[in-house]
Every structure is written in structure tokens, then in C-alpha cells.
Amino acid sequence: MFLGIKACGMPGTYIPSNYLPILIILIVATLVGLTPLILGVLVRPKRPYSIKLSPYESGNPPVGDTRYKFSVKFYIIAMLFMVFDVEAVFLYPWAVAYDKLGLYGFIEMMLFIFILLIGYIYAWEKGALEWE
């Protein structure tokens, strides 16, 4: 019971125990990252002045703003990447279950890829993949 809701496939009924190593890695990684920072704060002397606080640009005095307007072409690339990323995600379970699906599964996945291939040809021909 949680908030009066009876458990039915709720968290708390299933233990993803084979993910324990990942959890341990995450904890270790966090510790490895945090410990030097905390140690540094505790040990180092603190005498800040403006030049010391300015961003390091290979020894030159810093020029301009760090944030500037990106070109819109980055957006198209990111968007296309996302679409094909989602396509790739659909391939995982298909690849695993491939021998059970047979020819039928092959045809439907080819159809799926074919439709996105048209999108790829389209984007290519329109010059969306060129760095103008």
C-alpha cells in the first residue's frame, strides 16, 4: 500500500538485481568525482582576484562572450540524429527476436527502414546534410 493504492506492478515488487553493478559503478564514479573537489575546498588557500577568476583561454586574455548564437544548421543535424536514433532503438528488439519472427518480420522491418530511407534521400537531396 502506498498512498492507499494497492500494489499492482508497482515499484517494490520487482528487484532489478542484475543492475546492482551499475549502481555500484555510479556510486564509485560520483565519489571519485566529488572527493578531489571536496578535498580541494578543504585544503587549498582561498585568495581570489578578478584575473584568477576569469575563464582560461590558453593563456590569452579572454575575448568576448562565451555564449553566442549557434547556427540553425546544428538544429537540423540534431533533429535528424534523433529520428535515426529512434529508428535504431526499434532495431534492438527486432534483432533479438529475429529468428522467431521469420520472413514476415524481415519484410516489415525492411518496410520500416525503406520509409525512413526515403526521408534520408530527401534530406540528402535537399542538402540538409551539407555544411553550407
Add this chain to the structure above:
Amino acid sequence: MSFLNLNFMYIKPIAPELIITCIALILMLLDLIVRRKEVIALVGIIGTTLALYLTFKVYGLAGPQTVFNGMFVLDGYSSFFKFIFYINAILTICISLKYMEIEKAAYGEYYALLLFATAGMMIIASALDLIVLYLGIELMSLSTYILVGIIRHDTKSNEAAIKYFLLGGFSSAFLLYGASLIYGLTGTTNIGAIAAFISEKGFAGNQMLLLSMALFTVAFGFKIAAAPFHMWAPDAYEGAPTSITAFMSVGPKAAGFAALGRVFMVAFSSIKVEWSTVLIPLAVLSMCIGNIVAISQTNIKRMLAYSSIAHAGYALLGVIAGTNSGLSSMMNYMFIYAFMNIGAFAVVIMLRREGFKGEDLSDYEGLAKNHPLAAALMLVFMFSLTGIPPTAGFIAKFYVFMEVIKTGHVLLAVIAVLFSVASAFFYLRVVMYMYMKEPRGEVILTTSAPICIALAVTALIVIVFGIFPSSLLDFVSLAISG
């Protein structure tokens, strides 16, 4: 396993969808080779006509045919809505050819997207599963968002697209929320199985079911632009290219009604009383806001946007009736609305020319003096939108009102008639401007052969079905029976 013996005859019921999709894909590729947009538009029209022919051939013949594990159905109900979508697509292609050139946004993708949106609508009308329904809605909406913002150099068009996109995404979230609740309750997303489970277990009064119904109402309310979920409509309709305004005021609205009818009449059939009590305020508010606010509009696209909200209210009455004949009166309404609304937008488009918007009501002053034929056509469409006999708009309203009265909502019918009368004020103001005022400057109409054909067809249908409604009514009743 069952899928192994699936032979390819199973694709027969989805043949129209396949054709529309294939044509859309071909148009995308054709756009890369062919320069002339007329060719692309023509291929689009031919493909849609082919799909229309296929749907017509099976229309009213056999009972419902379900495929894909009961996720997709070919029945009279879906076929009838598909006719509306085909007509919507064809007429929109006709009126946009010249117009998109004037707007300097004559892209070939435009026609492909129109067909993708149409394919989405067709999937919505045929969906028997909430997942398929959702995906159909997304396919339709995503294509429409892009079409709204397709005039890239016009900030108004961009703004309209953003607004429509944000609120559309919001409404999709409501739909998913409602669907997940009902899945949690019944353990299935199949619309028929949901209804069976609810009636079997006697869940009719279950609060989760009611909450799910409320969330579905919000989602569909957005799609059909019914008040109080209409906020996006005026801005999106005004900013969008006029041809797309015509497209989205008919197609997505009819698709929303198709989904509303299917989900509420089948999945929520056990809580009919509850949903009709929820829909009644929606209908009254839509008629009220649509008709009253339209009076103060000076931009004709904005005025027609509010009119479209009001018409959603009228058509909702057919659903509220909650009977099969009520549903068919709603379908009849959407069919007629498609013609009269696209016709009206076709006239609006003709006024647009290089350097002249022609969207202001004052631009219509004295139109009858210079262009008597265009003014007469606009008069027909305005009369029809008001619901004055002998136009088809009257037939549409008459049957919806009659169905509501039959089920005992007399007061609702009286309110609807009163708002109908009020709507005469702003529709007939356009007519008054055209016929009673002196022309202020010379208005040059941009005409082309396709737009003339579209106007002729819409005007003819509006008049013919206004005088001889029986053939249309027979046609609709075939949808409910078959």
C-alpha cells in the same frame, strides 16, 4: 502463432491508406526531380481520387472488417469520414496551387504533408485501438503544425505554428493520460474490449473511468476546437496560410469528431449519461463564444475561426444525442461543413494577390459591383454557414437539432437555434458589405482553373444538397448501417 499464417490479403481493408501514404512518399521524391508544382499537385489529386474510388467501391457493402488484431477497422463509419478527408485534401490542393506561389512558399513538401495529414486522419477514423488512435492523431497533427508554419518568412505564420504546436502537444498529453488510466482499469487498449470489460465487471460508476472520460473530452475538445479548449484556434487560423486554414478547419475537426464518436459511443457507452452531461456545457459554450466573439472580428480569417468554433458546438449536439441517428446527423453536418467552409475560404483566397492581403472585412466592400460572380458565391457560402434554406447548411443544422429534440434536449435545441440566429449578424454582414456598400478601391481577383473548379464543386454541392437532401441522407444512413 497467428501471425505466421498472415497472408497479404489482409492489407485489402487498408488499401486506401496505403495508396495515400505511397502517393505522399512519391510526392516527396517527385519534388526532388520535378520543378513544376502543378505536376506534384496533379499526382496528389489523382492519388487521392484513386483512394476515394476504392473507398467508394467497398462503401456500404459488407459489415465491418477488422485487421491487425482488431486494431484497424473498415466500416461505414470510417469510410464516410474518409470521404470528408479525401474531399478536404483534393479541394485544398486545388485552392492552394496559385495561392502558395503568391505567398512565395510554393514547396513540393506542402502537398506531401497534406497527404500525410490525410493518412493520419484516415487512421484516426479507422482506429479501434487507443494506441493506433494516438499515432494517427500525432501523424495528422505533426503534419498540420508544419503546414501552419510553412510560410517561413512570415512571423505570423511561425507564431501560429508554435501556438498550435504547444497546445496540440498539451492536448496529446491529456489523451495519453486518459488512455493510460483506462488501460490501468481494464488492462486493454482495444476500444471494443474496453467496452466489454466495463459492462462485464459493472464498472459504469467507477471514478477512474469518469476521470479518463474527462481527460479524453479535453483532448478531443482541443482537436475539434470546442470552447473552452478553443484558445489556439483564432491565432492559428489567422496566422496559417489561408489554404491551410481551410484544410485544418475541416480535416482535423472531422477527425476529432470521428475519434470522439468512436471512443465515446463504443468504449464509454456505459457512461453515456455522464459524458453527455459533460459535452452539453462544451457545446453551449462553443456556440456562445464562437458566435458572440465572431461579431467583433474585422479579419475574415479570424471571423471564420470563431465560426468554426461555433460549428463544432452545433456538430457536438449530434454526439450529445447519443444515438446512432444522432451520430449520423453529426456526420452529415461535418460533410456539408467541409464544402461550405472550404468554399468560403476559396473566395477569401481569391482576394489575395501580390502586395494585398485581402483579409480585412472592409476589403469586401462593393465586391458585387466589380465581381458579381465571386460575390454571389460568397453569398451562397455565407447563407449556408448561417443555415438559411435552401442551402445545405440548413439541412445540416436541421437534422442535428431534430436529433437533439428527439432525445429530449429541447432547451438545448432552442439555445442552438437562438445562437444560429445571432450568427446571421456576422455572416450576413459580409454579404451586406459586398452588396450594399460602394467599392473603395479596385479589387483584382486572382483566379486560376483549379480554384474555379473547387468553387464550382463546393457551390454546386451546397445548393444541390440544400434542395435535394434525400440522396445525402441515404448516403449517411448507409454509413451507420454498413
Add this chain to the structure above:
Amino acid sequence: MTTLQIFFIYFAVMTTLSSILVITRKNAVHSVIWMLVLFVHIAAIYLFLNAELLAAIQIIVYAGAILVLYLFVIMLLNLREEDTKKKFLSQWPLGLITGVVFIMFFILILGKITVFPTPGKYSVEFIKSEGIMMTIGKVLYTEYLLPFEVVSLILLVAIIGAVVLAKKKIS
């Protein structure tokens, strides 16, 4: 309290907290970083729901692709001025009240639910013996064939949309 409940409460609290941080940060880049934290914790909740594929998708697609897209959009807009402006519109209390009322309403209704559908054939044990990818693969590409193919159309429209709306010069 079992260990599982402790885990669940940790992830639930972190999900809520980080999503609140996402909408309250003035700097949009900070919001996106908090969103990354949010996505990772949601992925963990999926794991506890025995939805391993969803957890993987959450990391690959959301944390991998969508977050990058968000970052690009933020850099595209260069929101220097917005940093100094007020974060919320003046109507935010109204939104908060609506949200709280909605949550109360939801808890009230969900708390009353006593009936659940009979569990389907895909129990935890079944999935354990079969493997999650295999189970999903067998269902997705047979029963859910139609939705699967419609997804490809939606992705295709997304490609067209990106090119039509964002390409500098289109012929």
C-alpha cells in the same frame, strides 16, 4: 520499510525535485542539466517496473538525443536577456492552485481504486525466462505491426518538418 521502498522513494523524490528545478532555474542551460538528472532517475524507476527496454530508451533517446537537441535550441536562441527577466508570468499562483487541486483530485480517485484487471500473460516470471527484448520483439512486430509502421511515417514527417522549417535555403 524494505530496501526496495527506500530505493523507490529516493527515485520518486529525486524525480519530483529535479523536475521542479528544471522549471524554476533562470539559466536555461542549468534547466537542461537538471533535466539530465531527471531522465536518469526516471530510467531507474523504469528498471524497478521491470521495463528494462524503456529504461535503455530513456537513456539512449532522451538523455542522448533529445537533450542534445534541447541544448542546441538553447544555444540557437542565445537566451542572455531572458536570464535577467522574471521566470514566471504573473498568473503563476493560478497555475499552482490548479495543479495542486488536480493532484488532490487524482490522489482521491486513485486511492479509491480497488479493482484491477486480471494480470496478463506477461508476468515477471515469464519475462525473466524469456528475456525482455525477446518478449517485446515478439509482441511489437506481430500484434503491434500497424502502430509500428505508423511510427515510421511520423518519424518521416519529423524529418520533413526539420528540413522545411529550419533549412537555410530550400529550393
